[in-house]
Amino acid sequence: MASILFLVIAAIGVAAALGTVLSRNLVRAGLYLVAFFFAVACLFVLLEAEFLAAIQVLVYIGAVAILLMFGIMLTRDTLGDDTTAIPIAWMVPGLFMGLCVFAVLVVGINNSIAPSGWSPWEGTTSRPSLAPRESEPAWIAERREAVNDMPRVIGVELMTRYVVAFEVAGLLLTAALVGAIALAHREDVEPRAPRATARAAETGPPPEAGEPVASSALS
């Protein structure tokens, strides 16, 4: 039952990813990207990481996709969308390259080499059971608590074991914020030559516009 659900979700996800990459209309590509993010969130639910699925929906669909939509809206080429079309001459080698990369990855997945002391994971067909039972190893209990109470455990872990990574992530976000503002702020520094010339062309040459002011100031 779960495997059928997985196959459906994975098919939707792969189709949405293909649509994102191959769609000519950028707005449609963005909507396909939302579908792909949602399929990945469903896979997180299947992997019993519901809190991560919620984060995925909130951050990716709620923030990243909307930001990309704003980017599409602000950079839409009014003269035509020829930058979004993929030439046929590129399409065939590109898809061939993608198939080759996928084939290499599949070969790597099917021929995994386990580190010494570990069982190889290529034959892993079931996840470790988290049902409470007698004489279980300590990490089973730990992980059961983490799965059942994930937001609290994630908060505790971020504040204790991964506090350095947490601080670095905060620093990165601050730097990204400052950098984005610095990039966007240059608008006011740049000279607005094209717009000024366009306005001058509309209102006529500047000396004529300046003469009445000067004459009125003299009189």
Place this chain on the structure above:
Amino acid sequence: MNNDIPLNWFLYFAAASFAIGLVGVMLRRNAIAVLMAIEIILNAANVNLVAFWRYGPPAPGSGPLPGVILAILVITVAAAEVAVGIGLILLCYRRWRVADVDRYDTMSG
């Protein structure tokens, strides 16, 4: 609990998504579309991280959920990357009046 999804299926899905995202990065000329393809690649990595976390025994001393924490950090980095990337693309669009990565060739020798 459903125990009947093999681990390899998640890895196949991640590999397919990664390959598709890589094709998108290589083929698309629009800068926003390239950013979208990069997001697909990062999501494929996240699926791998969470699948390995759930299916494997933890490394000693790694805590109850190392894969999920790493996925959250990847999501953080992706969000920051998109914010800066959109700013850069808008800046380039303002200068060249086109969102085509083939035209951004100021630094080419």
